[in-house]
Amino acid sequence: MTRHSLWAFMFRRSVLRGSAISGSVLWGLLLWSLWQSAYATEELNLPATAEPSTPLVIHAAFDVPYARPLLEDFHRRHPQYDITYRNLSTLELHERFLNVPDEPDVMMSSAMPWQYRLVNDGHAQPITTPNAENWPAWAKWRQELFAFTYEPIVMVINREVMDRFGPVNSHADLLGLISQHGDALRGRIVTYDPATSGAGYTYAIEESQLSPRYWDLVAALGNADTHLVGTTGEMLDGLHDRRFLIGYNLLGSYVRQSVEHDPSLRWVIPDDYALVIQRLAFVPRLAPHPAAGRRFVDYLLSVEGQRVLSDGGNVAAIHPQLDGPGTATAMQRRYAEGLRPTPLGPGLLATLDDLKRRALLSRWQREFSGEMVGEQERP
């Protein structure tokens, strides 16, 4: 997997097939599937090397290169499991689960609202292993849904900009920079298009709830003719080849790797507030091998599993005992108040509301294009 497919890592999807998903859920996944059609379903098999063997079926939207160290470590510890790992797009994952809810033993995805909705509808079973019981309350819901990564959303800024206009460490700095030097930066800023990117929409809706000044920032971005794209990969490509000077709202876990090789770029976790997304896992209620599924989720939440994720998968781990660079503990110490992990709660359902999306997007378009007219009411 090349690094331009960073979004594929997060929200992989392919062409929409079938139509079993309700309308309000469909839109975002449809959008996300538009540019991801190149990726076919990947399967990874780790046959059991100990008797008696038990099958374990994992369905995830989590690319194989990132998942492999995790799976191999788990398999080494528990060789009796005959592991089938299917990496699907988030749409496929969701659709396939609704069609065949008794196929997977574990569901993993970073599409938080969709995962939450499945669990809210009663599709998950509770896990009460010690690791699951001791998991931090903010990173789980009902003992059924568990967040196992901690990935902040960051800005990437060309050092040239910093040298010229001073440091940018927060949203307020960015707003000030764009407002004062909009002409210099015109067309050189890049961010997600919330209308075409599900992830971009998710960030927009959360930011609009977090900060009332978000709309000022959107208006300022609109004034500076900000370029709108669909994936973190596209943003990074443009930043590397200097088409863009500032990238706003990129997924931190990929940026770190990518930016390390390019001394002209700096990535910033804003210190006023920073969104944090989390990958969510659950064991379906109708899982064919629930004990195996629970064992795997327990491993995912154990010190060992989290360490493998953090070291091998390069994804920030949550486990409170892990304290290395890039872990949740370290980040929380550094940005005490600023980090805003998406709360695991029914607020995520609101994100999926169709009318809400239309309301937010119309406001976003209005602010971005600078139309200052009132209600677009039609009789």
Place this chain on the structure above:
Amino acid sequence: MTIRDSLHRRLLTWILVPMLAVGSLVLWQAWTDARRTADTAFDRLLEAASLAISEQVQWQDGQLWLDLPPAALEMLATQNDERVFYAVVDVQGHQVTGNASLPGDPRPDQQGGDTLWYRDIQLQGMSLRQGVRRSRLEDWRFRDVFEVRVAHTREGRDALSWALFRQSLAYLLALAVLTLAALIIAIRFALAPLTRLRRQIRARDPRTLQPLELPLPRELAELRDTLNELLARMRRVKANQERFIGDASHQLRTPLSGLSARAELALRQNNPELWREALETMQATSTRASRLAIQLLSLTRLDNPEYQPELVRTDLNVIAREAVREHWQRCQRQAVDLGLEASDHAVWVMGLDWQLAEALANLIDNACRYGARQVTVKVTTEPPCLAVEDDGPGIPAEHRLLSLRPFHRGQQDDDGSGLGLAIVDGIARTHGARLSLAATIPSSQRGLIVSLTFPEPPPCNTAENP
């Protein structure tokens, strides 16, 4: 020990069983109350959430429009991480938005402000509490009715109602323990006089029949008085027995001392003729003495309450006929006319033939002895009755009851034992028969009818029965 224990147990059982019933009723009440309280508390959340949503509903782009406030849903999650469902439905029943299709308010549309409706529902196997708010758009052009339907799982409610119920349960348990302790003490106090009575009875000299004297509560005082009555009866029985023994020994001593005197007198003579005369007299006396002894024995046996002979079906006609045949010759010698008035059919009773024969013998003997010239043995039916009728002087009515006592004798008696009627009385009691004495000619109070009226025998299908 057993008496005290079982009274304890009875009292405890009869008090505890209703208390348990009342207790379970109270617990059930506490549980429903706890649930209602929890529902009332949490229904406020449904009310607030549905209000927060309905305030956002407006008319836009030719349809109902809603910017769903996430806080409204967060509110419903509570700290128990409830599952949350919502739906907004327009006046045609078309779902505008929502994450589940929830049922609506079944009541007809009402004018005026918002109406709220709460109920428990089942959705995909989950127990939910639902709140439905029916509201109207606050737009001057459109006054469309719509419904906001919200629902969440019951974990918080169940936790709260369980906590409330546990509190009631603790109170009730404490109350039960206190009540039980009070009850045990109360029963012990209430039963204390019984223990006193028992101790007093146990401490008595077994030979004394003196009445019990101790203060007792009313219920036990009755028992004490009954006991005292029994003791008084026993004293009378004992006095009777002592008198009987005295009389009996007196009766036996008379012929024995007579024998002794006659023997002594004869021994002073040397004439064998006189010896023979003396021996004949002595023989007659000893015969009478031995008959007396036999009668005493049979009377003692009849008076023994432990003596329960097995009664068999007996025909009174046969008994009467046998008795007449046996005594006819002797009566003839004494110039007494002994007759029989038997029934046409066999008269069956449950009885002992030898005892009945003995009774008849005593009665016939008595009649002869007391100067009757004509004696008739009668058998009648319905009810079965055996009677001996004579034309003697009879017994004055005031002496009839007295004559049943042993050793009571009429005036003209010379050598009777005075046991005859007492024995007949004993036999009558053994048979469960009623003994009655009456004058043959009631106007002149002459003559005597002694009759034994038997109870009807149980029906029998043996061949003996004609």
